[in-house]
Amino acid sequence: MAEAVAALRAEPGTLLINGSAELLNHLTAHRLVDEYRIMVYPVVIGAGRRLWADGTTADLKLTRSHITTSGVAVLTYVPA
Template identity: 70%
Template structure:
């Protein structure tokens, strides 16, 4: 049986979009942690917007990011989209209703790493399909922007661990309660 692990960057006020605010706080600790997340995963699970952003950026970053970039570019990607028609970058598009497609993927062994993709994260949370949430809370308030959690998304969580980087990023892990 597989699992979905969601990894998200958020500000103290819950904003996740355009994480340029994360740059000053990113360090080797977070880099190693992100590397471990990627190595543990068998495939990426992405929403269309994140897929398009990653697909545009990662192939050009492989030389600068070494093994991480190679892994990011070569691993399978499962993408939730109703508008794209030609999968690229080792992607397959989820067929049918998204929650049913992800449930089928979870019936197979392996870990699906869900990066960003707030629309997809909220949808899967509402359908009880996320097995673990790994949230990096950055010590910054931006005052505006899209929030990670949408109105109507509810989930009770159990804290399973946390640690703080030297730059003040709180990395918190939760599972559904």
């Protein structure tokens, strides 16, 4: 899968991932993500699935943050 994504990245255009933690972990491990845009909603549910699996590491640098009128924090990170 990493080879296929690397080939797609070489082509013009933008690739987006929406809501796939398993794919995100795979691409992060292979350093195939140029930018992370994470939305944090002001809701507490008490449990849920983690965005990154245990053992996943990525040094990130915050490049932009924005709070929407409904209170959602939109955070943009790039690999450090």
